[in-house]
Amino acid sequence: MTETEAFEHPFAKYLRAAMMPHIWCSGCGNGIILNAFVHALDEMQMDLNKLVVVSGIGCIGRAAGYTNVDSFHTTHGRPIAFATGVKLAKPELEVVVISGDGDLFAIGGNHFIHAARRNIGIKVICANNFNYGMTGGQVGPTTPLEALTTTTPYGNIEHPFNLVHLAAASGATYVARWTTLHVRMLAISIKKLLQREGFSFIEVVSPCPEIFGRRNKMRTGLEMMEWFRKASVIENFSDPAKAEITPERIVVGEFVDVEKPTYEKLLHDKMAQILKESED
Amino acid sequence: MPERHWRTPLDAEKAVRPKAEIHIIKDQCKGCGFCIQYCPKKVLEESDEINARGVHPPRVVDEKECIICSFCTAVCPDFAIFVKEKQCKDGC
Ligand code: SF4
Ligand code: SF4
Ligand code: SF4
Numbered sequence: 001m002t003e004t005e006a007f008e009h010p011f012a013k014y015l016r017a018a019m020m021p022h023i024w025c026s027g028c029g030n031g032i033i034l035n036a037f038v039h040a041l042d043e044m045q046m047d048l049n050k051l052v053v054v055s056g057i058g059c060i061g062r063a064a065g066y067t068n069v070d071s072f073h074t075t076h077g078r079p080i081a082f083a084t085g086v087k088l089a090k091p092e093l094e095v096v097v098i099s100g101d102g103d104l105f106a107i108g109g110n111h112f113i114h115a116a117r118r119n120i121g122i123k124v125i126c127a128n129n130f131n132y133g134m135t136g137g138q139v140g141p142t143t144p145l146e147a148l149t150t151t152t153p154y155g156n157i158e159h160p161f162n163l164v165h166l167a168a169a170s171g172a173t174y175v176a177r178w179t180t181l182h183v184r185m186l187a188i189s190i191k192k193l194l195q196r197e198g199f200s201f202i203e204v205v206s207p208c209p210e211i212f213g214r215r216n217k218m219r220t221g222l223e224m225m226e227w228f229r230k231a232s233v234i235e236n237f238s239d240p241a242k243a244e245i246t247p248e249r250i251v252v253g254e255f256v257d258v259e260k261p262t263y264e265k266l267l268h269d270k271m272a273q274i275l276k277e278s279e280d
Numbered sequence: 281m282p283e284r285h286w287r288t289p290l291d292a293e294k295a296v297r298p299k300a301e302i303h304i305i306k307d308q309c310k311g312c313g314f315c316i317q318y319c320p321k322k323v324l325e326e327s328d329e330i331n332a333r334g335v336h337p338p339r340v341v342d343e344k345e346c347i348i349c350s351f352c353t354a355v356c357p358d359f360a361i362f363v364k365e366k367q368c369k370d371g372c
Contacts, residue, residue, distance in 0.1 A: 012359070026335065032356075
């Protein structure tokens with residue numbers, strides 16, 4: 001075994017050294033998602049000057065500050081709105097949103113469905129940790145039925161969103177779900193996401209042992225990962241409507257992979273057409 | 281499980297198994313145990329020492345057993361472990 005300094009890590013150049021080690025709890029999945037993301041960048045030899053990372057509020061929101069590229073940490077729920085502006089102004093840039101389930105699907109829910117409907121060519125990676133971890137563990141739009149949170153001490157009675165079904169129904173051209181245990185598939189999926197033109201979405205089921213897990217009989221990251229290991233089944237291109245996450249079953253895999261013209265292309269084509277007509 | 285019939289690969293004598301060099305950035309580890317639990321070859325274990333974060337970082341049990349699958353590198357949330365192939369120019 002070799003004792004090593006942090007800057008020697010093969011992915012160190014993708015991270016802002018001054019911000020490391022990050023503040024995420026021990027056993028939190030956010031670090032695995034960041035790891036898979038920079039792994040994909042590394043394998044693709046991505047031009048970092050062409051990449052923009054945008055995130056919202058929540059624990060994973062720090063990902064924008066940790067990646068060593070042009071990035072922006074927006075106000076709550078607004079990363080997709082900000083990313084839309086960047087993509088329309090500079091369509092040649094690769095714009096990636098990394099945010100959480102609460103930010104993207106509660107306060108930011110309308111931005112998500114309409115960006116997907118319009119097929120704006122931004123890429124969204126959502127860490128689903130089943131609750132509002134950063135603010136103390138309140139119930140959120142993905143909290144499973146009967147789960148205990150600080151605001152549902154007797155068990156949650158709200159039906160959760162099935163994010164892959166929501167994304168597919170809203171018109172996303174690429175939809176996948178993995179857990180943080182599927183690190184290989186996740187990195188491959190992120191590479192695919194980055195190579196696509198249209199609105200693309202990956203949900204990553206992620207452990208939050210400190211805030212969600214410990215109220216739900218999973219005190220450590222390992223216990224949450226063991227749940228993922230036992231419950232997940234890979235079913236590529238199965239019906240996303242039937243992919244609800246339950247304690248017994250987490251369907252993972254790719255759900256949608258289609259092509260259609262992007263909003264920014266249609267917009268710029270339309271502008272060119274109007275200009276031409278006004279000249280004639 | 282069905283019984284499996286393995287045969288020895290034809291080039292088994294010529295093939296050299298690459299040697300691993302496991303790097304652990306001890307003070308960056310938060311002790312989640314993912315690398316230890318999910319290493320397919322059980323190469324790692326929890327050490328007794330306490331690092332700057334107050335947890336036990338992993339230590340290597342037997343580096344020779346490592347197959348350089350890099351699962352530990354990928355699953356570590358804290359960028360605290362990575363594996364390289366040992367450069368054996370002068371033998372090792
Ligand atoms: S509160 Fe939960 S999601 Fe936030 S850093 Fe801790 S474990 Fe991760
Ligand atoms: S590279 Fe694979 S075999 Fe080697 S220590 Fe890491 S997980 Fe274990
Ligand atoms: S996965 Fe990383 S943080 Fe967790 S025990 Fe291993 S080296 Fe430490």
